[in-house]
Amino acid sequence: MWTFASSQSAVAAPLTSDAAYVTDEVAALKYDWKIEAGRAALRSGLSATATDIFSSLYEDPSLPNGDRADITLHYVAALIAQSEYDRASEILSNSPNLEAPARRGLYQASIAYGKAPDRGYDTIRAELAGVDPDALSPLDLPWYYLLKGVLADAGDKPKEAESFFQQAEKSAASSFQSALFSSLVMRQKLLHSPTDENLLVEIREKFESLSGQSAAFPFLREYVVLLHGMGKDAEAIRVLESELANVGAGYSIDERASLLLLKGLILGLDSSAGWASLKELVRAGIDSEATVIALQLLGSVPEREADLMAMLNEIISRPEPHPLIAQLYYMRCQLALANPEMTALAEADARYLLEQFPGLSEINSVYRLLAYAALQRNPPRYRVAADYLLGLREQSTDPQKVAQLNRLIGDCYFLNRDYANAVDFYVSAHSSAKPLSEVGNVLLRLVISQIKSGRVEAALENIDQADFAGQMSDADRWRAEWSLALALQSNGQADQALERLRSLVGRDTSSVPVALDLRLRWLEAHLSLQLGDSSGIAEKLEVLLARIDSLPEDALGPVESSRLKSELLLLQAKTLIALEDAESAFDVIAVIRADFSDLIAAKRTYFTESAYHASVGDFRAAQQILKDFAADYPDSDLVPQALFEAALHCQRQGPDSYGEAVVLLDRLVQEHPDSDLVYYSGLKQGDLLRLMNDFAGAQLVYENLINSFPTHRLRYAAELSRADCIAALAQDSGDQLVEATAILERLVDRPDLPVEVQIEAGYKWGSILLRNEDFASAKTVYGLVASRYLFDSENAAALTSVGRYWLSRTIFSLGDLLEEGGEAAEAVKLYRKLVAFNLPGRSLALSRISQLQLAESP
Numbered sequence: 001m002w003t004f005a006s007s008q009s010a011v012a013a014p015l016t017s018d019a020a021y022v023t024d025e026v027a028a029l030k031y032d033w034k035i036e037a038g039r040a041a042l043r044s045g046l047s048a049t050a051t052d053i054f055s056s057l058y059e060d061p062s063l064p065n066g067d068r069a070d071i072t073l074h075y076v077a078a079l080i081a082q083s084e085y086d087r088a089s090e091i092l093s094n095s096p097n098l099e100a101p102a103r104r105g106l107y108q109a110s111i112a113y114g115k116a117p118d119r120g121y122d123t124i125r126a127e128l129a130g131v132d133p134d135a136l137s138p139l140d141l142p143w144y145y146l147l148k149g150v151l152a153d154a155g156d157k158p159k160e161a162e163s164f165f166q167q168a169e170k171s172a173a174s175s176f177q178s179a180l181f182s183s184l185v186m187r188q189k190l191l192h193s194p195t196d197e198n199l200l201v202e203i204r205e206k207f208e209s210l211s212g213q214s215a216a217f218p219f220l221r222e223y224v225v226l227l228h229g230m231g232k233d234a235e236a237i238r239v240l241e242s243e244l245a246n247v248g249a250g251y252s253i254d255e256r257a258s259l260l261l262l263k264g265l266i267l268g269l270d271s272s273a274g275w276a277s278l279k280e281l282v283r284a285g286i287d288s289e290a291t292v293i294a295l296q297l298l299g300s301v302p303e304r305e306a307d308l309m310a311m312l313n314e315i316i317s318r319p320e321p322h323p324l325i326a327q328l329y330y331m332r333c334q335l336a337l338a339n340p341e342m343t344a345l346a347e348a349d350a351r352y353l354l355e356q357f358p359g360l361s362e363i364n365s366v367y368r369l370l371a372y373a374a375l376q377r378n379p380p381r382y383r384v385a386a387d388y389l390l391g392l393r394e395q396s397t398d399p400q401k402v403a404q405l406n407r408l409i410g411d412c413y414f415l416n417r418d419y420a421n422a423v424d425f426y427v428s429a430h431s432s433a434k435p436l437s438e439v440g441n442v443l444l445r446l447v448i449s450q451i452k453s454g455r456v457e458a459a460l461e462n463i464d465q466a467d468f469a470g471q472m473s474d475a476d477r478w479r480a481e482w483s484l485a486l487a488l489q490s491n492g493q494a495d496q497a498l499e500r501l502r503s504l505v506g507r508d509t510s511s512v513p514v515a516l517d518l519r520l521r522w523l524e525a526h527l528s529l530q531l532g533d534s535s536g537i538a539e540k541l542e543v544l545l546a547r548i549d550s551l552p553e554d555a556l557g558p559v560e561s562s563r564l565k566s567e568l569l570l571l572q573a574k575t576l577i578a579l580e581d582a583e584s585a586f587d588v589i590a591v592i593r594a595d596f597s598d599l600i601a602a603k604r605t606y607f608t609e610s611a612y613h614a615s616v617g618d619f620r621a622a623q624q625i626l627k628d629f630a631a632d633y634p635d636s637d638l639v640p641q642a643l644f645e646a647a648l649h650c651q652r653q654g655p656d657s658y659g660e661a662v663v664l665l666d667r668l669v670q671e672h673p674d675s676d677l678v679y680y681s682g683l684k685q686g687d688l689l690r691l692m693n694d695f696a697g698a699q700l701v702y703e704n705l706i707n708s709f710p711t712h713r714l715r716y717a718a719e720l721s722r723a724d725c726i727a728a729l730a731q732d733s734g735d736q737l738v739e740a741t742a743i744l745e746r747l748v749d750r751p752d753l754p755v756e757v758q759i760e761a762g763y764k765w766g767s768i769l770l771r772n773e774d775f776a777s778a779k780t781v782y783g784l785v786a787s788r789y790l791f792d793s794e795n796a797a798a799l800t801s802v803g804r805y806w807l808s809r810t811i812f813s814l815g816d817l818l819e820e821g822g823e824a825a826e827a828v829k830l831y832r833k834l835v836a837f838n839l840p841g842r843s844l845a846l847s848r849i850s851q852l853q854l855a856e857s858p
Helices: 025-043 047-059 065-081 085-093 101-115 121-128 141-154 158-170 175-191 197-209 214-229 233-245 253-267 272-284 289-299 305-316 325-337 340-356 363-376 382-394 399-415 419-432 442-452 456-469 474-490 494-505 514-530 537-550 558-578 582-595 600-615 619-632 639-652 655-671 677-691 695-708 715-730 734-748 755-771 775-789 793-797 801-820 824-836 842-856
Strands: none
Touching: 025 047, 025 065, 025 325, 025 363, 025 399, 047 065, 047 289, 047 325, 065 085, 065 101, 085 101, 101 121, 101 141, 121 141, 141 158, 141 175, 158 175, 175 253, 175 289, 197 214, 214 233, 214 253, 233 253, 253 272, 253 289, 272 289, 272 305, 289 305, 289 325, 305 325, 325 340, 325 363, 340 363, 363 382, 363 399, 382 399, 399 419, 399 442, 419 442, 442 456, 442 474, 456 474, 474 494, 474 514, 494 514, 514 537, 514 558, 537 558, 558 582, 558 600, 582 600, 600 619, 600 639, 619 639, 639 655, 639 677, 655 677, 677 695, 677 715, 695 715, 715 734, 715 755, 734 755, 734 775, 755 775, 755 801, 775 793, 775 801, 801 824, 801 842, 824 842
């Protein structure tokens, strides 16, 4: 009978699972990509989209503390770009410990300018005094030059102001951001227009004297700006609309576009009229700088995304292409990416840009958009994203950018769990990046990928080398050691993992995140207990629990705090059981169930309690506790495991409980058809039915498994057991025995199966042949098995206990045939091989050798 042990993976401690790394690297990658999408939106002038992205990250309670400062500053930058100065100021005020003083000073100056553009100069000047422009990112630098120009403008230094304004536009991270800063410069000029009544009269006379001629344009523009500066916006708009309506005026297309833009700026982006004016300019299809600026201004207005999307759809669908069609597609792509339901549209737009506008200045961003769109799919298309980034890498010549792209491509493979390919790209990124910080924590991900792809020794070497060279932060070193310890434990090297952890936690941990420190100390205690060393663990756990209680509320966060505390308490309960203090252990379990009832630790207490009762031979209590769990947590993913183990405890109670075990297993199959344990439950049901001599019922169960799971990796187990049932029911029916023989012969000839299965199938095949009195064929089958696994010393030495058992039975059956056929010398040779490999039945083999030798002696 082929039996299977219960898999404990479902109830393994979650802190030792891939999904529970100290900082889950998969989640970290998704944060990275989301941050990159927000930065792309800022570069493109889509501040509303950027605000949505960074707002969702900022409000996420599970955001790692190490990322919060950077996310906060990006969120503030997006709010400033959207003119939400009060909210930006509030966030900065609530984040007093933010690093990056240059960025903080710049943002404080920007907020002062935004709140009072005509009187916040003292604050702007004071904040900018401490800002080093070399410490600013490309996204922030234009703001610095804009504000320097504002100060110069306020100090009546027009040439100096103009120089700074030009630097603001030129230093923009993209042409789209450049257009945004052009609009900001225009706004500044509108704000500081003269208020001289005599000058107004003089300019109006010049404008009127040239009415209808192209030469009137500069005087018209200056006249309108003067009216705005004197608070006469209604008159300014009336003049603009009159001139725009005058089809006979000699204004060029670009000049008419500038007038429309000026109209929108005077009306204000927060007004419906101003919004409509900018839309009119874009719809007009005028190929001018003013149109580009209007498009970017439309993208910066909050809560207008739907209206903007509708306009873009309408213009793009026109039969005649708009002169800014590439920019329109790019903006629609960015807007679509912000909506998960429009990912397909974003991807289609990006592909169109790639195919039709390969010379677009933002083409590199298009590749990134395609990669991000592939990741936004459900399910994500990680390999597709990697292919797009490979296309981008082929166009890059800067070694640092290539290194960054290799890291991103490695990330895609990492997310796809293709760790072997991830290793290759991470190695390239790590070896070529100078400085290493430019590609982020690539070394950590390289190590994790090596571990996941089975290259544990290479990972261990990388960790030690990086630690010696100071290339890895303490936090990343601890994260790497966490993954390494789990891998070593899985490989049966828990003792080595424990040795490394003990060395690590003995160091200074002041620079290590507190959650990470606590987790590794938990893991040290967990491994110690697993290796049978319970001394001192209870005291360590008490110290860790007290430490959690003494931490400030924001040190861990409520989710992480509860999770860690519940796991420490559960380990404490297991330690007390190991110390034979079950009563105290059950008191701790009661606390876990009362205080952390919704957490996985509370659910796993049932399995801990059940295991204790089983260890002392009380299988009825062990079974009942797991049934209680299924009743208390009917929706838990662990219910199938509880039912399966409860059935095993039933079986251990003896034959009278086999029927109850079958009922529990059938409940598992019926109520949880999608569980991975369904197949194993079927195998166990069949085994129990055979023990109850219900071979017909067992055969039906095995046939259902074969038909329902045709590609299951353990299909052979059901086939082998089905053959046993057929043989048991066959009696003297030749046809049924032929069917069983065919199954067993097929299993023997499958080299992909475990050798233990092939040996067992060979033994049973020979037994059926003996039953049919086909002694010659039985001898041939037994001889085949013996030659493969007995006379081949390498194969024999590698057999497990199961394989050794079936091989021993095969040898004795073959020996019987040889003895009965008068081949005593061959039988002796066979038995001596059994003795040499110390197979089961060694004493019997020695006895037979002695008997045969005596019989042959004269």
